[in-house]
Amino acid sequence: MIEFEVLTKRYGGFTAVDQVTFTAAPGRVTGFLGPNGAGKSTTMRVMVGLTEPSAGSARILGRRFADLTNPGREVGVLLDASAQHAGRTGREVLTIAQRTMGLPAALVDEMLARVSLTPEEAGRRVRHYSLGMRQRLGIATALIGDPEVLALDEPANGLDPAGIRWMRDLLRGFADDGGTVLLSSHLLHEIEVVADDIVVIGNGRIVAQGTKQELLASAGTLVRAADLGALVRALEADGLTASVADGAVFAGADVSTVSRAAFAAGIAITELRTADGAGLEEMFLELTADSQRDHRGGTAA
Amino acid sequence: MTTTSTTPAITTTPRATARRERAAPGPIPTGRLLTVELRKTFDTRSGFWLMASIAILSVLATIAAIVFVPRDELTYETLAAVVGTPMAVILPMIAVLSVTSEWSQRTALTTFTLVPNRSRVVAAKATVTIAVGVAAMLTALAVGALGNLVGSAVAGIDPVWNVSVVQFSQVVLAAEVGMMMGFMLGVILRNSPGAIVGYFVYALVIHGVSAALAGSQEWWADNGAWFDLNWAAGRLYEGTLTGEMWAQLGVTAAIWLLIPLAVGLRFLLRSEIK
Numbered sequence: 105m106i107e108f109e110v111l112t113k114r115y116g117g118f119t120a121v122d123q124v125t126f127t128a129a130p131g132r133v134t135g136f137l138g139p140n141g142a143g144k145s146t147t148m149r150v151m152v153g154l155t156e157p158s159a160g161s162a163r164i165l166g167r168r169f170a171d172l173t174n175p176g177r178e179v180g181v182l183l184d185a186s187a188q189h190a191g192r193t194g195r196e197v198l199t200i201a202q203r204t205m206g207l208p209a210a211l212v213d214e215m216l217a218r219v220s221l222t223p224e225e226a227g228r229r230v231r232h233y234s235l236g237m238r239q240r241l242g243i244a245t246a247l248i249g250d251p252e253v254l255a256l257d258e259p260a261n262g263l264d265p266a267g268i269r270w271m272r273d274l275l276r277g278f279a280d281d282g283g284t285v286l287l288s289s290h291l292l293h294e295i296e297v298v299a300d301d302i303v304v305i306g307n308g309r310i311v312a313q314g315t316k317q318e319l320l321a322s323a324g325t326l327v328r329a330a331d332l333g334a335l336v337r338a339l340e341a342d343g344l345t346a347s348v349a350d351g352a353v354f355a356g357a358d359v360s361t362v363s364r365a366a367f368a369a370g371i372a373i374t375e376l377r378t379a380d381g382a383g384l385e386e387m388f389l390e391l392t393a394d395s396q397r398d399h400r401g402g403t404a405a
Numbered sequence: 406m407t408t409t410s411t412t413p414a415i416t417t418t419p420r421a422t423a424r425r426e427r428a429a430p431g432p433i434p435t436g437r438l439l440t441v442e443l444r445k446t447f448d449t450r451s452g453f454w455l456m457a458s459i460a461i462l463s464v465l466a467t468i469a470a471i472v473f474v475p476r477d478e479l480t481y482e483t484l485a486a487v488v489g490t491p492m493a494v495i496l497p498m499i500a501v502l503s504v505t506s507e508w509s510q511r512t513a514l515t516t517f518t519l520v521p522n523r524s525r526v527v528a529a530k531a532t533v534t535i536a537v538g539v540a541a542m543l544t545a546l547a548v549g550a551l552g553n554l555v556g557s558a559v560a561g562i563d564p565v566w567n568v569s570v571v572q573f574s575q576v577v578l579a580a581e582v583g584m585m586m587g588f589m590l591g592v593i594l595r596n597s598p599g600a601i602v603g604y605f606v607y608a609l610v611i612h613g614v615s616a617a618l619a620g621s622q623e624w625w626a627d628n629g630a631w632f633d634l635n636w637a638a639g640r641l642y643e644g645t646l647t648g649e650m651w652a653q654l655g656v657t658a659a660i661w662l663l664i665p666l667a668v669g670l671r672f673l674l675r676s677e678i679k
Contacts, residue, residue, distance in 0.1 A: 149677070149678070149679070152518045152521075153517070153518075153521045154514065154517060154518065154677065154678040154679075155677045155678070156675065156677070169521055170521045170522070172429075172521065173429060173430060173431060173432040173433070174430040174431065174432060174433050175518060175519060175520075175521060176518075176519045177430040178429070178430065181518045183514050183518070184511070184514060186511070187510075187511035187512065187514040187515065188510070188511075188512065188515070189449055189506065189510040189512050190510060191449035191450045191451055191452070191510075192448055192449055196448050199444075200441060200444065200445060200448075201515070201519060203437065203440065203441050203444070204433065204437065204438075204441050204519045204520065205430075205433075205519065206431075206433065206434075206437060229450070245515065252427075
């Protein structure tokens, strides 16, 4: 479990993280979603004590990170896969973590196998690693202590499609085993496919949070008709929010409500479905755009 | 690939309980931090070659001394001095890198996430640095002794053993002062090239300026040793120190090492690590 309580980090007059409050619960993957520079990494650095917060707190398993006696055994952390000594071999990087945590040496090979780094690759120096290999090594470092909590910042960067799939399965399995996963990303799709709960951050502020189902439901319905203008007017007449994008109308209501409104107005619809992926993406862009520009026309939210 | 859940119902339940029941792990003992930090000074290519160069240069310097130094001057003292010279350059570099590589290579992110108490890590690094200094000087002593035996045999003279324990201890102390200077610069600058350049500015430029000043300015010639650590520590190579000389060493070490180190540590402990 990870709890953030009104966490704030200011740099001079700039507020990088603004009163962030959310909980990453055990048994669930919590996606931490936001555009680059939204404050995700700063929030995660504060969580592990690398950055001092201006106000608020972050607690892991009920304790401050600094109070964890052997943090690697309780929290697996990967903040930046490129932050590894270029002159060390992959195996050595992992060995240092294993020794620091006081774990059996045999775990090193076990972990290398688990993240699919071959013995030959593990013997190479990190400077010759691709970003994907560094990510795998970083994940091995995070997992080697058999932690209860995983916190990964953009772990899919540099992974190939098979690697991304592998990572997704790994995180899913970890959460299904009762672990807590906090996964940050600026890519909506990455979060959407694996997260149970989603926290959206923009300009340092949380702009939306909830279960994936809640956020998807609030994303509304996609509906098409020959006359989009008439459809929008009909929906708005019923008090629903509606906006046009990509030759379709996004309505802020569930499918049956939208269907009834169109039927009542006598409009023949050509397509009607839950605006799942596209809707969440719309929401993500909308929410983050709203937080970046103060006033923007009210479209589906 | 991984052992992910193709059969989640079977694997999930027991592990979920295991996670809940587990006790908090014991604290990380200091001995473990020391061995890890020691390992980290050797396990990179640059670290390995710095260490290896201590042994290699000691041997090369000894051979050079046997070949070039006149026979009647070929004593243990001469050999120890010759062997010690490369040390004076390499050891401070090892000290610098033990701190700065964490920042230059950004491994500080991992190091301080595994051990959140930064002062413990820095203390372990300082201890390892001092120990490496002593070990390196003992290596120099051994190589010098071997060189003395070989050199005397080659020259056909009796080996002269004219280095006392006190003298050797002073030379070790002088080497440690150099290492601590490097360590302090590493703590303050947290940047490898910056700290290495800083060390040479201290050891060569400031030293040179001070020596030139002492040659032309009487007050500095009389009192400079109260301000110049190079000067005060340089006497450790020359023989017995008077009480005043020890006091000068203490004062200059406080000015050049302890105060900057204390300030640097304060910043290091609070700094944001990115």
